[in-house]
Amino acid sequence: AGESSGPVPGDGAGPPATERVLFPPTFSVSEIKNKQRRHFMFLRWKQQQRKEKLALKKKRRKEREALGDKAPPKAVPKTIENQRVYDETTVDPNDEEVAFDEATDEFAPYFNRQTVPKILITTSDRPRGRTVRFCEQLATVIPNSHVYYRRGLALKRIIPQCIARDFTDLIVINEDRKIPNGLVLSHLPDGPTAHFRMSSVRLRKEIKRKGKEPTEHVPEVILNNFTTRLGHSIGRMFAALFPHDPQFIGRQVATFHNQRDYIFFRFHRYIFKSEKKVGIQELGPRFTLKLRSLQKGTFDSKFGEYEWIHKRREMDTSRRKFHL
Amino acid sequence: VVWSMLGNRQFCSYKMTTKTQNFCRNEYNLTGLCNRSSCPLANSQYATVREEKGRCYLYMKTIERAAFPRRLWERVLLSKNYEKALEEIDENLIYWPRFIRHKCKQRFTKITQYLIRIRKLTLKRQRKLVPLRRKIERRENRREEKALIAAQLDNAIEKELLERLKQDTYGDIYNFPIHAFDKALQQQDAESESESDAEREEEDDDEEVDKREFVEAEDSELSDFEDMDKLETSSEEEQEEEEEVEKKASHSKSKGKTPLKGPARRKRPYIEIEYEEETEPSTKTKAA
Numbered sequence: 001a002g003e004s005s006g007p008v009p010g011d012g013a014g015p016p017a018t019e020r021v022l023f024p025p026t027f028s029v030s031e032i033k034n035k036q037r038r039h040f041m042f043l044r045w046k047q048q049q050r051k052e053k054l055a056l057k058k059k060r061r062k063e064r065e066a067l068g069d070k071a072p073p074k075a076v077p078k079t080i081e082n083q084r085v086y087d088e089t090t091v092d093p094n095d096e097e098v099a100f101d102e103a104t105d106e107f108a109p110y111f112n113r114q115t116v117p118k119i120l121i122t123t124s125d126r127p128r129g130r131t132v133r134f135c136e137q138l139a140t141v142i143p144n145s146h147v148y149y150r151r152g153l154a155l156k157r158i159i160p161q162c163i164a165r166d167f168t169d170l171i172v173i174n175e176d177r178k179i180p181n182g183l184v185l186s187h188l189p190d191g192p193t194a195h196f197r198m199s200s201v202r203l204r205k206e207i208k209r210k211g212k213e214p215t216e217h218v219p220e221v222i223l224n225n226f227t228t229r230l231g232h233s234i235g236r237m238f239a240a241l242f243p244h245d246p247q248f249i250g251r252q253v254a255t256f257h258n259q260r261d262y263i264f265f266r267f268h269r270y271i272f273k274s275e276k277k278v279g280i281q282e283l284g285p286r287f288t289l290k291l292r293s294l295q296k297g298t299f300d301s302k303f304g305e306y307e308w309i310h311k312r313r314e315m316d317t318s319r320r321k322f323h324l
Numbered sequence: 325v326v327w328s329m330l331g332n333r334q335f336c337s338y339k340m341t342t343k344t345q346n347f348c349r350n351e352y353n354l355t356g357l358c359n360r361s362s363c364p365l366a367n368s369q370y371a372t373v374r375e376e377k378g379r380c381y382l383y384m385k386t387i388e389r390a391a392f393p394r395r396l397w398e399r400v401l402l403s404k405n406y407e408k409a410l411e412e413i414d415e416n417l418i419y420w421p422r423f424i425r426h427k428c429k430q431r432f433t434k435i436t437q438y439l440i441r442i443r444k445l446t447l448k449r450q451r452k453l454v455p456l457r458r459k460i461e462r463r464e465n466r467r468e469e470k471a472l473i474a475a476q477l478d479n480a481i482e483k484e485l486l487e488r489l490k491q492d493t494y495g496d497i498y499n500f501p502i503h504a505f506d507k508a509l510q511q512q513d514a515e516s517e518s519e520s521d522a523e524r525e526e527e528d529d530d531e532e533v534d535k536r537e538f539v540e541a542e543d544s545e546l547s548d549f550e551d552m553d554k555l556e557t558s559s560e561e562e563q564e565e566e567e568e569v570e571k572k573a574s575h576s577k578s579k580g581k582t583p584l585k586g587p588a589r590r591k592r593p594y595i596e597i598e599y600e601e602e603t604e605p606s607t608k609t610k611a612a
Contacts, residue, residue, distance in 0.1 A: 081474065125451075154449050199468060222484050248494050253485065259475035262468050266477060270485055272498050278485045280478060288468055312460070 080260065085321040089229040098229070102236070106191040110168070110240045117241055119145035119169045120162055125152060128178040130203070135173060137204055137285045141254065141267050142241055143218050145171075159298050163188055169241055170298075173198070183289060185237060186298050192307065193298055194237060196263075196289040203285055211269060211283035217250020218243045219267070225258040230308055231324040234263075234291060253280075261322045263289040291324060327366035336365070352383060352397065354427045361423055371417055371424050373402070373432040380409065380435055382416055382428065406436055 029045055032038040064071045076082070091098050102108070109115045119142055121135050127149065139145045150158075155172065162170055167188055174182030180201055186193040204213070221242050226235035238256045251271065257264045267284030295304040308323075315323065330336040338350040339358050346358035352372045355362045364370050368387040373380055382400040389396050400416055402409040410429055417425045489498060 079474070152448070197464075199465070220488075222481060224480055224484065248497055253481065255477070255481050255484075257475055257477055257480060260467065260471040262471045264472065264475060264477060266481070268481060270481075272485075272489060275489065275498075276486070278482050278489075280481055280485075288472070290464070290468075 080320060083320050085318060087228050087321075087323070090227050091229055091232050098232070102232070105233070105236075106187055106189075107236045107240050110244070111236075113244055115168055117144060117168045117243055118166060119171060119241060120167045121145055121147045121171045121173070122150050122158075123172065123180075124174045125150060127173075127175055130178055130201075131173060131175045131180045133203055134180050134201060134285060138171075138173075140214050141219070141284045143216065143243055159186075159188070180287075185241075187237060187240060188298065190297060192233065192237065193295040193304070194234060194291060195293045195295075197292055199288050199290070201285065201287045204283065207282055207284075207286065209282045211281045214252055214267060214269075214284050215250055217247040217252055218245065219250060219252035219254045220246040220248070222253055222255040222257070224255065226256075226324060228324060230291075230294065231258060234294070234324065252283075254284075258324050261290060261324050263291070263324070265289065327360050327363065330363075330365060336363075338365075352385075354424065354431060362427070369420065369424075371420065371428055373413070373428050373435060375435045375439065378439060379404075380432060382413055384416065402432070409436075 029038060029041045032041060102111075110117065121139055121142075123131050123135060127135070135147045139147045159170070170184075170186040170188055172184040172186075173180045174184065176182070181198055183196040183198045184193065185196070219242065221239055223235040223239060226232055235256070235258075242254065251269055253268050253270055255264070255266045255268065257266070264286070265288070266282060266286050268280040268282050270278055270280045272278050290310075291308075292310050293306055294308040295306050297304055310323075315321070336348075336358070338348050338353075340347040340349055347356060348358040348363060350364050351374070352364040352370070353362060354364075354370070354372050360366060364372070364385065368385070368390060370385045372383045374383060375381070380402045382402055384398045384400070385396055386398075389398075400412070402412055409432065413428050413432060414425065417428060488494065
């Protein structure tokens with residue numbers, strides 16, 4: 001009943017003079033003054049739209065079936081991942097330059113199995129209960145890690161001490177309003193420092209699962225979707241936290257999954273039910289990280305040389321552009 | 325006069341009353357309280373110590389200058405040395421009432437103490453407060469949620485684990501022969517293991533009844549293995565079988581299939597821990 005939005009009646013400039021098409025006077029739904037009636041009309045219009053849409057779908061499906069094999073392939077829907085702006089620093093798996101770089105960067109000794117990771121976890125001043133518990137849980141997840149609390153010690157002074165005691169990595173969890181919200185990951189003997197914004201921290205008791213605590217076995221590591229050079233270096237940083245030889249007996253896996261520049265960390269226990277099915281059970285804390293900056297040397301806020309900083313005005317402009 | 329008009333009653337604009345006490349907000353006030361003796365408006369001869377940018381000054385007001393408000397307060401810089409400054413206060417306020425002198429010195433002491441503290445704190449780490457931007461926070465949270473949904477983490481992890489299983493990174497632990505071997509076959513055409521190929525083809529044929537026949541073809545020891553599959557045995561028997569199976573595993577790629585049953589599987593970790601000390605490799609096959 002005339003709810004289609006044709007040209008507004010009385011608009012003579014629309015159709016050219018030669019083709020005078022006569023439209024019955026239509027009233028758009030929004031012109032009705034009475035709210036109840038307008039609402040009613042709107043619902044009716046919506047229902048009609050939905051019906052038409054459904055009919056269209058059915059027709060298309062019929063056509064597709066009718067064509068059978070010759071039907072054109074189904075259109076792939078556009079996703080943000082599909083439409084992602086191509087980043088020129090994407091790593092090609094066969095790239096020699098990258099391979100050479102990786103063989104000579106700061107993680108080379110780790111990947112050549114010369115060093116065993118030893119990790120120090122600490123917080124900012126005066127950690128509150130949640131942060132403390134999170135640190136403990138993180139320490140159970142990462143093998144060979146120790147938690148030390150900071151009582152007013154300057155990071156710059158801790159770092160040489162750590163190096164002296166053979167620590168390979170330093171994790172500082174920053175806290176704000178009683179919840180952890182930042183993570184600084186620093187590879188110690190003069191390695192890169194990454195500063196992340198941490199969100200959605202779930203402690204073990206908040207995760208809906210019925211698993212036990214993580215055991216002492218060395219977990220496997222999964223790094224997903226780290227495609228660009230930057231992503232690669234961050235991925236290697238994460239990999240360097242865990243000892244190189246996972247104990248498959250433990251059946252534990254730590255996952256760092258990068259999606260649209262957010263890195264999701266999960267810790268699972270898996271079982272192979274058959275060769276095509278695997279069951280996973282989440283244990284351990286979970287959190288998401290977003291990279292804020294990457295520094296070349298160890299932690300130094302004033303004089304450090306930044307390899308990458310997140311600049312909001314430049315980098316957040318496009319919704320399809322990601323950096324990791 | 326001034327006092328009876330302003331101070332005593334509620335007219336002084338610098339006066340702040342609280343439940344227990346009256347305070348004076350005047351910046352030249354010596355003690356900070358609203359008293360007859362410490363009101364800079366009511367006393368014609370008055371002195372205070374104030375600090376500006378880390379240096380302390382002695383301010384004095386005398387009755388001779390009462391008519392010139394601009395020149396009312398005379399300022400004297402005090403030395404940085406604590407004792408010398410005290411002496412300077414004394415010599416400037418000589419012949420002044422005891423109360424004002426005493427209070428000036430007390431105030432000066434307090435000021436120097438807090439200046440020292442400021443200097444010490446600035447040497448330590450300063451906490452930098454970075455303001456949050458609400459719009460940006462909200463935007464990032466929203467994007468994170470969407471990214472989480474797009475990530476489909478469980479699926480991704482499962483896929484990755486299955487990939488690793490196929491790539492044979494787990495080695496001998498998991499015994500899922502058929503499909504894995506098929507894949508290996510397809511990938512490695514060059515390598516010819518005729519015998520194993522033939523056996524695998526046999527396995528392919530007997531999909532349904534594979535376990536039994538296959539086991540019998542191989543070895544009688546593996547019949548125990550079957551029983552383990554059915555999980556009817558008690559734990560001790562399992563242990564025995566595992567030891568046997570372990571021996572088998574050590575010399576050949578074990579092809580026995582060990583289907584895992586979900587809920588029973590979940591119970592195994594308890595048993596695992598019990599038997600871990602006894603035979604380590606047995607946990608391996610148990611995990612399978």
